[in-house]
Amino acid sequence: xxxxxxxxxxxxxxxxxxxxxxxxxxxxxxxxxxxxxxxxxxxxxxxxxxxxxxxxxxxxxxxxxxxxxxxxxxxxxxxxxxxxxxxxxxxxxxxxxxxxxxxxxxxxxxxxx
Amino acid sequence: xxxxxxxxxxxxxxxxxxxxxxxxxxxxxxxxxxxxxxxxxxxxxxxxxxxxxxxxxxxxxxxxxxxxxxxxxxxxxxxxxxxxxxxxxxxxxxxxxxxxxxxxxxxxxxx
Numbered sequence: 001x002x003x004x005x006x007x008x009x010x011x012x013x014x015x016x017x018x019x020x021x022x023x024x025x026x027x028x029x030x031x032x033x034x035x036x037x038x039x040x041x042x043x044x045x046x047x048x049x050x051x052x053x054x055x056x057x058x059x060x061x062x063x064x065x066x067x068x069x070x071x072x073x074x075x076x077x078x079x080x081x082x083x084x085x086x087x088x089x090x091x092x093x094x095x096x097x098x099x100x101x102x103x104x105x106x107x108x109x110x111x112x113x
Numbered sequence: 114x115x116x117x118x119x120x121x122x123x124x125x126x127x128x129x130x131x132x133x134x135x136x137x138x139x140x141x142x143x144x145x146x147x148x149x150x151x152x153x154x155x156x157x158x159x160x161x162x163x164x165x166x167x168x169x170x171x172x173x174x175x176x177x178x179x180x181x182x183x184x185x186x187x188x189x190x191x192x193x194x195x196x197x198x199x200x201x202x203x204x205x206x207x208x209x210x211x212x213x214x215x216x217x218x219x220x221x222x223x224x
Contacts, residue, residue, distance in 0.1 A: 033212075042215060056210055099204065101162065102149075106155050
């Protein structure tokens, strides 16, 4: 049973471009969470999704960031018009049920030049 | 999620037990105590969780104080691969919300 898969592992974008980060949850998991970790800082919750629904987006910046988890396919975190401050590691986690432990992927490291 | 307090860092020797403390004096009756760890350049990894009773699994043991205001993660025989940041997190029983990570404890293992 493959773990949570995130791709790409590393992503380089110039300021103003769009970044699309993909997350395939573990098989049978319908809950997906996105976190951001800035250099030398802790993990910050961004958004929690279930299939086709955003449950909690209290940690998402108000502009430029969006997330989806369609009925088919991976969850996508999209960052439009990236800025240098968006450079960070973005982690996705999944779980099968409410209050189950989260399983994390190894992240996408975004560098904005 | 309620707040937890952990030491910034701890150091231990290889093959010795490690006791990682966590204070959570404002814990509510429905909060589970979760522990995760993050190895360098990797995503966090679930370690263990419990509510009131002590818990054991293949990775670690979790000792929970009787008043639940503190807990201790026990690694029975630390190896170099256990060097990581360990996070103690409270999560409500009914909550499906995301975990709130603090700064954690940076565990250093000396060979």
